[in-house]
Amino acid sequence: MxxxxxxxxxxxxxxxxxxxxxxxxxxxxxxxxxxxxxxxxxxxxxxxxxxxxxxxxxxAQLLPDVGAIVTCKVTSINPRFAKVHVLYVGSTPLKDNFRGTIRKEDVRATEKDKVEMYKSFRPGDIVLAKVISLGDVQSNYLLTTAENELGVVVAHNEAGIQMIPISWCEMQCPHTHVKEFRKVAPVQSEYLQA
Structure with a gap:
């Protein structure tokens, strides 16, 4: 749609x-x-x-559709999945709250059995993902980050300082130089909001 x-x-x-x-x-x-x-x-x-x-x-509320690229915020994680709130469809902000789930097997395209959720996402992370299954009022949208251009685009450390990506699987604090694991997405200007 x-x-x-x-x-x-x-x-x-x-x-x-x-x-x-x-x-x-x-x-x-x-x-x-x-x-x-x-x-x-x-x-x-x-x-x-x-x-x-x-x-x-x-x-005219825009709804996430299968195949749509969405921007979401991680609200909680456990060893099997991450719960998120969908904030944008493409570059269009949503008026309503939509919940999504990124399952462990949908984080990466390869070595799915080696994925550890706490090394991929943390609560508060902003993630670029793709919708793979529609939700309804009772259930969540099913999302994936199993493509190179999908994953965490904004992350903060414990002190609230925004980290910078240094590889596809790590982000680093610019002040303390402490590294944390994430499923990092290369930032694409079309998805950045001012």
Whole structure:
């Protein structure tokens, strides 16, 4: 699912061969038009073509989708998984709280049996992850960091000082030079927030 842009009634959204018309739209002369003022929403629901709709701003909450890159904050860890709160989908901040889980087997792509959660994440770490399974009201989103560009992007030591990455598996305090283990992601400017 992706939010595209603002539109007003009568705006031409796309051709009928590209999408299926949804709520807040109408079909005329082979094109899909907006019948409401709001945000254009494009959503794949298993059909061969995505459904295009127009929703009001209050309904336009972006949701994490399978394959989406999300930024999250680690809230707790145990030997089997890390619990996180999803903060952003791509660079879009979320209005609601979404919980996620990164399982031990989803931390790295290789040597999964050697992963130790406390050497990968700590509470308070900011992590870049990918959604691999959707959650609902009762359950969490299932996330993975098993790609080179995914993992911890911001971490602080016990004293609250932000550490800097020195390898794919270590971060270091710039003041004390104490090293701590993490599953480090190389920082990509497109995901940094000012």
């Amino acid at each position: 992706s939010l595209l842009k603002l539109c007003v009634p009568g705006d031409r959204l796309c051709g009928a061969e590209d999408c299926i018309p949804g709520t807040g739209t109408y079909l005329r002369h082979g094109y899909i038009f907006a019948s409401l003022a709001g945000y254009v929403l494009r959503k794949n629901e298993g059909e061969e073509l995505p459904i295009i709709s127009v929703v009001k701003e209050t309904e």
